[in-house]
Amino acid sequence: MSTQPQQQATAQPDPAVGAAVKAADRAHVFHSWSAQGLIDPLAVAGAEGSYFWDYDGNRYLDFSSGLVFTNIGYQHPKVVAAIQEQAGKLTTFAPAFAVESRSEAARLIAERTPGDLDKIFFTNGGAEAVENAVRMARLHTGRAKVLSAYRSYHGATAAAINLTGDPRRWPSDTASAGVVHFWAPFLYRSPFHARNETEERDRALQHLEDTIAYEGPGSIAAIILETIPGTAGIMIPPPGYLAGVREICDRYGIVFILDEVMAGFGRTGEWFAADLFDVVPDLMTFAKGVNSGYVPLGGVAISAEIAATFETRPYPGGLTYSGHPLACAAAVATINVMAEEGIVGKAADLGARVLEPGLREIAERHPSVGELRGVGAFWALELVRDRETREPLVPYNASGEANAAMAAFGAACKKSGLWPFVNMNRTHVCPPCTTSEAEAKEGLALLDAALNVADEFTV
Template identity: 85%
Template sequence: MTPHVTTGNPADLAATGAAVKAADRAHVFHSWSAQALIDPLAVAGAEGSYFWDYDGHRYLDFASQLVNTNIGHQHPKVVAAIQEQAARLCTLAPGFAVDVRSEAARLIAERTPGDLDKVFFTNGGAEAVENAVRMARLHTGRQKVLSTYRSYHGATAAAINLTGDPRRWPSDTAAAGVVHFWGPFLYRSPFHATTEAEECERALAHLADTIAFEGPATIAAIILESVPGTAGIMTPPAGYLAGVRELCDRHGIVFVLDEVMSGFGRTGKWFAAQHWDVTPDLITFAKGVNSGYVPLGGVAISAAIAETFATRPYPGGLTYSGHPLACAAAVATINTMEEEGVVEHAAHLGANVIGPALTEIAERHPSVGEVRGLGAFWALELVRDKETREPLVPYNAAGADNAPMAEFAAACKASGLWPFVNMNRTHVVPPCNITEAEAKEGLALLDEALTVADRHTTSA
């Protein structure tokens, strides 16, 4: 698909772009931002792996927006499905049986591991996490939930307390029944491990100790991102998720896997947990389920937890649960991914295009400390010194302290590459159906932009 750029008189387009930005600045309150310090790009259009502004600058979307446009922008089959559904039935309350809602649930249940055959629909990932936690607490009659420090689970009340990264701090009540622990991350091991096997063993021992000292009978759930996303795309060592599953089984704890970012093809499997043959009790999903075209998330529920609410009402609901337009987009997205082999393509990209290229890039750049990932889900850990592993910028850096990363991101954008950056990392998370040629184009632009990061290393 060859993307088109908005055509017309450049002066008129520039004026339109300026008006769009002015209206945004006057009335839109942006998330995670100091409102007076941001300068949002006015976007005129998007198609496939690209989007562009009113000045004719085109960007290769190596962020998939917020790692959700898994089949790219404006896929014609999904756009058509939304249009057809809108013409037939725009909305209906959750209490009714609706064909497109049932079909979306069926298609999702077919792809989840084990017996997770019931689906509770939400509007997004944070609400999915909220409801998964509620289900676990009601199912067990317990209150505590354990999650890792290097994690992100959403910005609503329970989800933000479960989150481990600094976005939690302003809203952390320290009284939400959440206990944080260290997950495995060999490159910055909190357990002084030197091998993946050691990291796995010691991380599981740490979790077992945390459970013991918190009181197993007080713990409702353990929630993990199958592959942590925003926190750094740290693929778990072999045996870790299975070990957590065993601890949960031993103590009657509900095992929740957050697949909001890693699900629906992102890692080269429908769900990332399938890489390790692990079946949780609940899976939360959103983002890639319909490529973000209409807000949709949900919880895939095991038979045992579904049975808890067979005759006992589930005390939760949303006006737009299973919204027909969103479900139509999900049905079209899942069917399109099957027809076009998108999940297999993501696996191929990771194994044969992105992974090998990033390994070569790391060898050329002193600023790249580690490359990790799978499928279309990769992270580069940027450092000042490869030997000491000192991060390129301090943890949670802002302002002048974050200048090296800001300069790197600016270099990417100036070249026509839209990056995903967080703390001292850049993530390579393009659409799962990006072509090999487009992926190689983006990797070449990333390679060049990293020369800016190299200037801030000890070898410069």
């Protein structure tokens, strides 16, 4: 039986405190990805399990898991206790030393990574993990270029933002990082005019081969892919695609990097999404679900061959807080809780038995739903104006009035008590992996009602 506490009533409303929190935020906090004068952040009073609430007493069922990181839900008592215990024992220590929580976190992660990815380099988050994975690949191969996909997100630091394949890259893209973008498979909006998954896979692999040929195989250090792209749309790669990329990398001596920052640690119903496809990369980045974001932590899982490159040659990279004891203690507790409570299996069951059938029923009822995609606790609804033409409900990278349909849909979700993950013309369904069947069905009913608003914008 889960040790997750029963959802308690929200704290007594205290609008005065909420107003003070909001005022201080607006006066002093500079928010990411935002025009500062155009945002109105919700003041959060507390959270537990799959819910959070504000100071006015409004409670929200979180179908976004924060930014898809609270895989074990909010305030799991065993993880909170582990952080408290570690703080009482050793709050912080420099990364050059062997520390119990750091060593144990690395051991537990290495036990679960595929293949021989048994060395763990710790970072503070996913973007830093990508930065260091790319640096390792370049140093290991002596090459400079890195290939990454359009419709991807890899982080907001210097190299990671260049690798990113969505519009967040544009303002910061210096075009000087040796990055080349290519099209990964996505049958619903196929860039290859494919009619089925087999054609999409084969044509996407041929396109990648052609890109490598024209860029020069001997100049390419790495190919990086999100195993299952997250923010970009949860596009499940067709069977055989990732294995095909693995073969191409082997043939040309290119390092294969899988970004599991969002898809890892149970989100897909496996410890890592790579396990769904029976593929082993050379480097794998992780963050988010490794400790459900309780304390910032990320890292790179490194193959034996690449680790050997730095056996007697120093690795020229590091972070003051690499393997921070509090963060690692949270990771140890999270991984143990996931194992003890069967949370990975619960995510698989939640997806197969509740989310997928429920979402399919919803999709059939609403003309605004063009496609459903996903696995485990990781789903996306592609919203369209016209199912026949597949015209998106809002234009690519829409803002202001052009984004009115998605804004109205999102507002309807929040008004009903559902907190959605909305990006461009999609809503993602990514509740905590610990979400109960009753909670999931509650969320699906609220989503179903909110989609009536999206339907009003269809033709």
